[in-house]
Amino acid sequence: MKKKNTLDLNELRKGGILKQRQKDYFILRTRIPGGYLKADVLPKFAQIAKKYGRGYIHLSTRQAIEIAWVHIKDLDNLIKDLKKLGILKGACGPRSRNIVSCPGLSVCRFGFTDTEKLAAKFDKRFFGKDVPKKFKIGLTGCPNSCAKPQENDIGFMAVGEPECNLDLCTSCTLCAKVCEKVCARGKREPAVIMDKNKKPVYRREFCFFEGDCIRVCPTGAWKLKQTGYTVFLGGKVGRFPDLGHKIKEFASEEDIFKITEKAIDCYNRIAEKSERFGEAIERAGIEEVKREIL
Amino acid sequence: MTEIKTNQTLDLRNTPCPMNFVKTKLKLEEMNKGEVLEVLLDDGDPITNVTASVKEEGHQILKVEQLKNYWKLIVKKI
Numbered sequence: 001m002k003k004k005n006t007l008d009l010n011e012l013r014k015g016g017i018l019k020q021r022q023k024d025y026f027i028l029r030t031r032i033p034g035g036y037l038k039a040d041v042l043p044k045f046a047q048i049a050k051k052y053g054r055g056y057i058h059l060s061t062r063q064a065i066e067i068a069w070v071h072i073k074d075l076d077n078l079i080k081d082l083k084k085l086g087i088l089k090g091a092c093g094p095r096s097r098n099i100v101s102c103p104g105l106s107v108c109r110f111g112f113t114d115t116e117k118l119a120a121k122f123d124k125r126f127f128g129k130d131v132p133k134k135f136k137i138g139l140t141g142c143p144n145s146c147a148k149p150q151e152n153d154i155g156f157m158a159v160g161e162p163e164c165n166l167d168l169c170t171s172c173t174l175c176a177k178v179c180e181k182v183c184a185r186g187k188r189e190p191a192v193i194m195d196k197n198k199k200p201v202y203r204r205e206f207c208f209f210e211g212d213c214i215r216v217c218p219t220g221a222w223k224l225k226q227t228g229y230t231v232f233l234g235g236k237v238g239r240f241p242d243l244g245h246k247i248k249e250f251a252s253e254e255d256i257f258k259i260t261e262k263a264i265d266c267y268n269r270i271a272e273k274s275e276r277f278g279e280a281i282e283r284a285g286i287e288e289v290k291r292e293i294l
Numbered sequence: 295m296t297e298i299k300t301n302q303t304l305d306l307r308n309t310p311c312p313m314n315f316v317k318t319k320l321k322l323e324e325m326n327k328g329e330v331l332e333v334l335l336d337d338g339d340p341i342t343n344v345t346a347s348v349k350e351e352g353h354q355i356l357k358v359e360q361l362k363n364y365w366k367l368i369v370k371k372i
Contacts, residue, residue, distance in 0.1 A: 109350060170357070170358070172357075173360070174341065174342055174345060174358060177341075177342055178342050215349075215350075216345055216346045216349075217349075218345055218349060218355035218357075218358050219355070
């Protein structure tokens with residue numbers, strides 16, 4: 001009996017090693033939560049690309065580094081070197097993937113949450129979980145949605161609710177001005193309007209929670225009252241794209257971990273093999289799924 | 295209402311974003327701490343963007359006032 005090649009492709013895929021178009025060559029996919037990587041670690045990727053690949057890297061759409069052209073006979077040594085260097089392998093096949101995030105609060109003027117820390121927490125708890133097809137988690141720091149949470153199986157968008165201290169207000173009207181612009185684009189009535197005494201009136205039901213009024217306010221009368229997360233479920237792109245359903249607003253950090261855990265359980269229970277969560281939700285009904293996971 | 299004494303004036307009407315902010319920032323950089331700059335800005339994005347950006351740079355906004363079809367922004371350099 002011929003027992004030359006003992007490589008289990010599925011086992012490799014579990015560890016982020018994908019078969020390449022060319023015979024005997026593989027792509028290494030890595031794990032970089034939220035796309036945050038220490039500069040000190042970066043040269044290690046270059047080292048691997050030169051030693052095992054062809055001296056270049058590719059940045060995946062999920063913010064991780066991929067290194068192509070690893071020969072089958074080098075895989076064992078590659079895996080040893082990765083361990084030694086502390087480079088984490090990514091996920092492919094029926095598993096949850098690299099966490100995607102925007103830069104977030106630490107540097108972005110719009111951010112409401114520290115996406116680097118949040119991505120690290122999500123990575124620790126939910127990376128590489130077994131699922132029917134794949135499971136993508138996206139985190140974004142504000143309603144600008146740069147990290148596109150709506151395209152993920154589960155996505156979280158940080159939002160901020162404003163409140164106004166009228167004692168500090170000088171009736172400059174800039175808050176109403178920026179609000180009117182946002183709400184017009186969002187096809188809503190403005191959430192901030194000026195009353196007859198030229199003081200702002202906040203109408204929460206029209207608010208997009210993006211914080212423009214807070215940023216523009218010259219006196220700091222508008223402040224952040226609370227932050228939280230809008231939760232999107234069942235989004236995907238691929239051959240049959242669909243944006244996720246908005247299932248909750250102002251969820252707490254604790255809530256979103258619980259919701260993610262329940263969502264993965266629900267996905268495993270209701271989906272057929274090779275089916276994405278969004279497709280399974282379509283069959284089961286979003287209301288039914290919401291009842292289960294919220 | 296007491297008039298605010300200004301040290302410098304910039305007329306940035308017809309100067310689009312983000313150049314209006316860049317010019318405001320450069321002017322503030324050459325001024326002394328505590329001095330006051332008056333900036334004239336167009337309605338729409340110019341007044342809202344420049345106000346938000348100047349505030350982010352840590353300066354104090356003393357007054358924002360609409361005059362016909364343009365705005366007056368008064369900033370104290372911090």
